[in-house]
Amino acid sequence: MKTMRIWFGCSMGLAVSMIFGWSYGFFAALLPMFVLVQADRWSTPLHVQLVLEIVWVTVQVSLLVGFFQPYPLLMTTAVAIMMLFKCVAMQHKSTYLFGFTGLLIGSILLNFASYNFFDIEEFSINLWMCGLATAPITALAYFLFPEPECATPQPVTVNNEVTKDEYGMVRQAAMGWTVAMIAYLVFNLVI
Numbered sequence: 001m002k003t004m005r006i007w008f009g010c011s012m013g014l015a016v017s018m019i020f021g022w023s024y025g026f027f028a029a030l031l032p033m034f035v036l037v038q039a040d041r042w043s044t045p046l047h048v049q050l051v052l053e054i055v056w057v058t059v060q061v062s063l064l065v066g067f068f069q070p071y072p073l074l075m076t077t078a079v080a081i082m083m084l085f086k087c088v089a090m091q092h093k094s095t096y097l098f099g100f101t102g103l104l105i106g107s108i109l110l111n112f113a114s115y116n117f118f119d120i121e122e123f124s125i126n127l128w129m130c131g132l133a134t135a136p137i138t139a140l141a142y143f144l145f146p147e148p149e150c151a152t153p154q155p156v157t158v159n160n161e162v163t164k165d166e167y168g169m170v171r172q173a174a175m176g177w178t179v180a181m182i183a184y185l186v187f188n189l190v191i
Contacts, residue, residue: 001148005141006036012137017130024123027130031101032137038097042142047135049098054131057102058124061109065120069113072188079110079184080177087176091169107180111187 009032017025031054035046060082068075086106089099105127112118 001145002036002040004145005138006033008145009033009036009137009141012140013130013133016133016137020129022126022129024126025130027105027127028133028137031130031134032141034097034101035134035138036141040147042139046097047138049095050101050134051128051131053098053101054105054127057106058109058120058127061106061113062120062124064110065113076185080181082106083180083184084173084177087173087180090176091173103176103180107183110184114188 010029013028013030013032014025017028022028031050035043035050039046064075064078064082068078083103083106086099086103089095090103091099109120109123112123113120
């Protein structure tokens with residue numbers, strides 16, 4: 001049923017964005033997918049985390065661009081620090097969506113903001129609307145395509161969760177940060 005929920009969420013998001021004529025409506029199809037992949041059941045904290053991160057990253061990027069765009073070295077340093085925090089947040093399950101959304105949307109915003117004709121306020125407001133539309137879209141997906149209930153109760157198992165070693169987590173964060181920074185630098189050097 002998870003596949004059906006993801007399909008429905010993306011299709012419904014696309015339909016909503018087309019009905020309202022949102023310029024950057026592809027996020028209305030993309031954001032429900034982020035939530036539906038993360039959880040098999042409705043999770044209010046997940047939706048709150050998504051909307052808060054969208055608002056937070058748009059404010060962060062707006063401030064970075066507003067204050068540091070004329071100073072490339074300061075801008076690159078500030079972007080590097082912001083991206084590093086997002087990569088570290090992705091290392092923990094409870095803040096994964098926060099880091100992933102911030103990294104993805106932050107990268108897109110920073111790259112588009114380097115164009116003179118790009119309206120960062122319109123983009124931010126479109127993102128906020130897409131984020132707010134995600135909750136009812138995913139709620140409908142969970143309602144229409146619920147997770148099947150098991151007839152026999154599952155035996156209780158001990159949680160033998162494999163934890164990542166600290167060096168592995170540092171390597172993954174460093175690799176994510178390096179890729180994000182290379183993309184940022186290449187995009188800004190080409191322009």
